[in-house]
Amino acid sequence: QVQLVESGGGSVQAGGSLRLSCAATRYSYSSSCMGWFRQAPGKEREGVASIGPGGGYTRYVDSVKGRFTISRDNAKNTLYLQMNNLKVEDSAVYYCAAGVYSRSSCPPDLFTVWGQGTQVTVSS
Numbered sequence: 001q002v003q004l005v006e007s008g009g010g011s012v013q014a015g016g017s018l019r020l021s022c023a024a025t026r027y028s029y030s031s032s033c034m035g036w037f038r039q040a041p042g043k044e045r046e047g048v049a050s051i052g053p054g055g056g057y058t059r060y061v062d063s064v065k066g067r068f069t070i071s072r073d074n075a076k077n078t079l080y081l082q083m084n085n086l087k088v089e090d091s092a093v094y095y096c097a098a099g100v101y102s103r104s105s106c107p108p109d110l111f112t113v114w115g116q117g118t119q120v121t122v123s124s
Helices: none
Strands: 003-007 010-013 018-025 033-038 048-051 057-059 068-073 078-083 092-099 112-113 118-123
Touching: 003 057, 018 033, 018 092, 018 118, 033 068, 033 078, 033 112, 048 068, 048 078, 057 068
Parallel strands: 010 118
Antiparallel strands: 003 018, 018 078, 033 048, 033 092, 048 057, 068 078, 092 112, 092 118
């Protein structure tokens, strides 16, 4: 069974940093899109960042551009999200997901494998 396991969440003050990791097992990791999504209480889940199989394609939601960096280590089957200058509004449960690389991009509706989520809380 495919597994995506996130780690690295926690509590931090505004302006601080966190690094999320996602380890993939029993999955065609190196040929897949990988992405980070988040969901805050009372809000819909949103895509935060995604990365293509080789790392050449990346996409970020506007609210995190310049602050977050997505990366992957295919040799370790691990996805990362470096989050700097965190804001209170970044507080959410962050999910790692895997999907299909299609037409040189990572369409959000093609992410079909999900981790259990990790909580990120940013206080003022």
